[in-house]
Amino acid sequence: MPTTEKVRHLRAAELIDAVVDQDSFVSWDTPPHQPALSEEYARDLAKARERSGADESVLTGTGLIRGRRVALIVSEFSFLAGSIGHAAAQRIVAAVERATSEGLPLLAGPASGGTRMQEGTPAFLSMVKITGAVRAHRQAGLPYLVYLRHPTTGGVMASWGSLGHINVAEPGALLGFLGPRVFEALHGESFPDNVQVAENLFNKGLIDGVVKPEELAELVARALDILAPRREAASGTVVRPAAPATLAVRPAPVDAWTSIGISRRPRRPDLRQLLKFGASDALPLNGTGQGEKDPGLLLALARFGSRSCIVLGHARPLRKDAAGMGPGSLREARRGMKLAEELRLPLLTVIDTAGAALSQEAEEGGLAGEIARSLYELIGLESPSVSVLLGQGAGGGALALLPADRTIAAQHSWLSPLPPEGASAIVHRTTAFAPAMAQAQGVNVAALYANGLVDHIVDERDDASLEPREFCARMARAIEYELASVADIPVAGLVGARFRKYRNLGGN
Structure with a gap:
């Protein structure tokens, strides 16, 4: 005030x-x-x-x-x-x-x-x-x-x-x-x-x-x-980061339900901690610029090592009774997408949500349409892009930030059409089959990696909530590397390859 x-x-x-x-x-x-x-x-x-x-x-x-x-x-x-x-x-x-x-x-x-x-x-x-x-x-x-x-x-x-x-x-x-x-x-x-x-x-x-x-x-x-990052005076180019050790990491040898339980732990590092412990610098932006500010999404300018980017991602609720991500979040996300395109900067999206808001306000605010428009913008984004599966990835709220040229996943992250309990309720009329549904639906990193969605896995040793600083540092190095890997590819080539990647997921 x-x-x-x-x-x-x-x-x-x-x-x-x-x-x-x-x-x-x-x-x-x-x-x-x-x-x-x-x-x-x-x-x-x-x-x-x-x-x-x-x-x-x-x-x-x-x-x-x-x-x-x-x-x-x-x-x-x-x-x-x-x-x-x-x-x-x-x-x-x-x-x-x-x-x-x-x-x-x-x-x-x-x-x-x-x-x-x-x-x-x-x-x-x-x-x-x-x-x-x-x-x-x-x-x-x-x-x-x-x-x-x-x-x-x-x-x-x-x-x-x-x-x-x-x-x-x-x-x-x-x-x-x-x-x-x-x-x-x-x-x-x-x-x-x-x-x-x-x-x-x-x-x-x-x-x-x-x-x-x-x-x-x-x-x-x-x-x-x-x-507008400065370039090295001698060469005129930004230094390319060395390949991180995480390139050799493979999915955790646990079932999907175990990973889901780990991803839901309250002390698991979120996007705020990733920026705090992993980014060289980060400047938060605020709202859509059109009178909306939804706490479900964080938008920032950030630098990971030598690589600058626009960051937009889910902000884990700080209270249990907080509303899920609403349509205003995705309108703010589209502001970030436009910034990335206009400033010729890579876009980094971070997925960590238990699901989008289920409310009258969300429905009347056009949540479904906002998810559709977010997917539309990301699949055709005229800028390099990297997405990170950081934790939970439930429903359309997760999918809305997913499409990217490269996708990094924490070992115990996941992606599903609904929270497994919801899927179990639809199929079995009870939530008791949630663990089996999670495994059958292929929601965990092992399945996502096998299907070609995930390109790079960051290990948790064995749970990121037990080593937040170290995990965020490893994730930051992976992000810097992947931002560099797409930075010099012509945009037209990126957009075409991105479309083909998602076109071919799951086979012809």
């Missing part, structure tokens, strides 16, 4: 100084070319220049952030409330296009009331060309990061302020489509408190985090180290 701490909101030059390495900023700005001006508007612009010390409502340029060259676009709110008219829009578009042509990641720091009213509809339409420039930048595979500052509303929030691969905000920032003064003037009452506040937007899954200005440089540096 809203911060109670009094925050001083930085001006554009102050934010630039706080983020870029000392003395590294170089301005890209040229004198603005204003449209035809009325005398009153000319006076407004002159006063804005005098008051703000800036010649327009945005500053652009390039600087080093932790030694990495980054393009920046930062609003100056004291210049006519950071509003965007023709000259400001031209400056933004020129900066975005230059960042794209020079192959630079882009950091935007908007703080704006939106369209400049003195210029009317032509200024309003400039949001379209700014959005077009941002789209071209993203489609070039270049990171676009947004730091929403206080306040950001109107056309800016509804265009380039909401299009980041990562969107974070300063504490307590007012963020929304309709400014509260406009709402009050139109409706004769105040807008509800604490709705258009950064912390509330985070809670609703609309932004990825709330970050103090002094912490922004570190966040940007970490994000870019994952999104």
Whole structure:
């Protein structure tokens, strides 16, 4: 919820100084070319220049952030409330296009009331060309990061302020489509408190985090180290990891029901622990960006050894009474799939679920359709992909994250159409035959490996819950190796091979 701490909101030059390495900023700005001006508007612009010390409502340029060259676009709110008219829009578009042509990641720091009213509809339409420039930048595979500052509303929030691969905000920032003064003037009452506040937007899954200005440089540096990994200076390539010992591991010599029991132990390491103990770095993202945040799924940027990826996977419930994975989880998952494709990064999916949610809300939210759309996206994903069977793998909720170029399995993971108890109830009208059903259905790693689904097995020695750190380290090395194995294959070849793999499972 809203911060109670009094925050001083930085001006554009102050934010630039706080983020870029000392003395590294170089301005890209040229004198603005204003449209035809009325005398009153000319006076407004002159006063804005005098008051703000800036010649327009945005500053652009390039600087080093932790030694990495980054393009920046930062609003100056004291210049006519950071509003965007023709000259400001031209400056933004020129900066975005230059960042794209020079192959630079882009950091935007908007703080704006939106369209400049003195210029009317032509200024309003400039949001379209700014959005077009941002789209071209993203489609070039270049990171676009947004730091929403206080306040950001109107056309800016509804265009380039909401299009980041990562969107974070300063504490307590007012963020929304309709400014509260406009709402009050139109409706004769105040807008509800604490709705258009950064912390509330985070809670609703609309932004990825709330970050103090002094912490922004570190966040940007970490994000870019994952999104745009540096290459070795000598060779120009990322070092390929050595083959891990797990390539020689074979299925555990136990029956399916034994593996299922091991996979359900409360202390079994989950995706959170895999990222904590196995990843070199991980930055969690938050929600769909469309007002949904389902605790059943975790989305993150991560690096395993030398290999960066987008991670999405099941988050084991922290309480026994927690709901299963709902449709919002899979809409968040599709955000991760889009990020992987756009940023040319591999996608890592992690399967560990006792089953999707069974509820009125899940049905009315379109769970079945979301599973179908997830399968559709993954089988045709235009990015390398690796899936991990980490623990339980029950039903459509598990299948929705499975299709990938390579699949790694923990020795006691499993995959089945339903939990074995459910399958037993359907066939025998009792759950008593669950162990026999599990074995007969071929749900365990031995059967999945024999059928050609599983490519790589990670040993548990003999139960991952007894050695969580060591198990996660082995799994991380396997993940790094498999990410590297698919990284340099042309996407068209990957998609075709992926389709054939699943087409041929179980024979012709």
